[in-house]
Amino acid sequence: MSSALVLSGLFLYPVKSLGGFALTDAEVTPRGLRHDRRWLIVDERNRFMTQRQHADMALLQVAPAYNGFLLSHRQRPELLPLFIPFEATPERTLFVTIWDDVVWAWRGTPEADAWISEALGRPCCLVYMSDMVRREVEPELNPEGQLLSFADGYPFLLIGESALAELNSRLPSPVPMNRFRPNLVFGGGAAYDDDSWDSIRIGELPFRVVRGCGRCVLTTIDQQTAIKNSNGEPLRTLATYRKADGNALFGQNVTGPGYGHLRVGDSLHVLSRK
Known part of the structure; x- marks a missing residue:
């Protein structure tokens, strides 16, 4: 008999494609966990930047601070930690491109732009998504x-501890959960049972499990060193047994209830299956 399902981890990533940190409880908003991926780094063409093209972004460490977070560089102590508030002010705006979407965003401070540009060795801007921006999950x-x-593409990413354990049993060297950047981690149950989930409840909140998450090269980057695995692991192994529609799947893309509160230790119940 499978063990009870429980929310075992909550993770926040204030800046897209930078590191995150663990929470014991979190507010849920219509866009995901409060403050999750509301900041974005863009290049001189105002196009979004990620570790897919810039693996050294993994070296920018994010730590919680009062009403915001601290950015530091893992290998450059001379770059003093930079404080970023959770929310920007609407003093300057620009249009930015993320995937196929063009949205307007608020600029961060010139000091933040200068710090990140120095840290990454290329011109960058830090921008913030206002609550007034309407960017939607894929319509279909x-x-x-x-x-x-x-x-x-989705407000939440859900991964089971048993899935990571099963994957690691196939790998020459195990990988940590941070390679996959989940917001919600659950314990209990069989590996990949969540493939069949449709609607679930975590604590008192309803969620919809939309589809498996297709993984990219980011999973091959060590988040401590920014070194890419030359053997393509764990993506290479995932592709041997978790491939569908050309993608190696790991974790579930999930939509949420709008508003609420989650705590580590909340029970997870499967309400319906696909």
Whole structure:
């Protein structure tokens, strides 16, 4: 008999494609966890930057601070930690491109732009998504009109501990959960049982499991060193047994209830299956 399902981890990533940190409890908003991926780094063409093209972004460490977070560089102590508030002010705006979407955003401070440009060795801007921006989950899978932050495509990513354990049993060297950047981690149950989930409840909040998450080269980057695995692991192994429609799947893209509160230790119940 499978063990009870429980929310075992909550993770926040204030800046898209930079590191995150663990929470014991979190507010849920229409775009995901409060403050999740509301900041974005863009290049001189105002196009979004990620570790897919710039693996050294993994060296920018994010730590919680009062009403915001601190950015530091793992290998350059001379770059003093930079404080970024959770929310920007609407003093300067610009249009930015993320995937196929063009949205307007608020500029961060000139000091933040200078710090990140120095840290990454190229001209960059830090921008913030206002609550007034309307960016939606892909329409054909979004009957509820769910909103989105600067995340790739969905407000939440859910992964089971048993799935990671099963994957690691196949790998020459195990990988940590941070390679996959989940917001919600659960314990209990069989590996990949969540493939069949449709609607679930975590604590008192309803969620919809939309589809498996297709993984990219970012999973091959060590988040401590920014070194890419020359053997393509764990993506290479995932592709041997978790491939569908050309993608190696790991974790579930999830939409949420709008508003609420989650705590590590909340029970997870499967309400319906696909």
